Amino acid sequence: MLATMAAVGPMAALPVPGTAEILQQTHLLDVHAGSSRSDLAHELRRGGYELMDGTPVRFRDWYSTRRPDLTILFLTEVSPRFGLIWGVSTGESGQKYRIDPALHLGIVLRHEPFEGAVISLSLVGLIGGDLNEKPCLADYGAIGGLQRVNCRLAASILPPDETLDYLVDEPGYRESWVSLRFEYRF
Template sequence: MRERSNKRDGFGAAALLLCLVVGASPSVAQEMTTSLVNIHQGSWLSDRARALGNGGYELQDGSWVSFNRWYHSDWVDMHVDFITQLTEDSGFLWGVGTGEQAEKYRIAPSLKLGFLTQTHPSLNSTLSLSVTSTFGGNLSEKPCVADYGDLGTYSVNCRLAAGETAPEDTLKYLVNATPERLRLWLNYRVTF
């Protein structure tokens, strides 16, 4: 049995290191607060994976094979984003994505890291800048094994197995997609 580590000590050390990097004093590290910014389920990658389930094909014996059973997931990728306030006008953005999978595709879990800062050009205005980067979260489609009788057995793209494309050529049409890797957001707000 493994011994548990004290994660609070690790967080405190990380917070102290982060404060040194951004130039804040260690007393600020103890006053940092973390807030939930956003929570949502689904993404354009989830939508794309679900769209792969549209359609199907007919077998030689006349029975219908629906793609939906291969591309249906009971869990949709959930994203939770937080901000840890470093100073009055800056913060560390971070978040996680759970990922999702079905029989013929997988969206990997993801980690989002970034920074937010703001300034006040006048008493009633705010100029803010945020930069975030996402690691992981790739969508990858899995192949099928198809038996073509006398022609042999091939690893194929499930959706194209019954088409006119040569079995070995269908693999180049497997979906491999990445989420938005880098986001830069600039906002100017004036209140009246």
């Protein structure tokens, strides 16, 4: 316990901003609907096939959503040279896919090398937000009976169990980003 107090002691002297001060230093950075994962799910809407009885199956019905993935990002200025980027994404779902909600966390570093010039580096990572496609249960009649299958490939020439290898499974962290910006005002 003494070691813990010795380690925490110097940090206790640091000023801790209050809630009101943090709110004054926090700014809305971005609000947008959609994401690269949402775009991928939208691409899956293309196409379709007909069942043996001639009934059309449209992928559009499976890969549509009423509420697209909504992202809200904030910037909290810790100092004139350092800030925290944070926010959330709501996720989205359709009949045959799901995008999980996500947490965005990052930093921004700012440097003024000379008068009128600013260099900033931003790094933002995504925790969660995975896109997962759901399988279907298809009836292959006397040939194969009921089997789990990739919905989009149920009418393909692939064996049903092999179509499961083509289900979309896109991790959210792939939407993390790094930005380097140079600005010069004259």
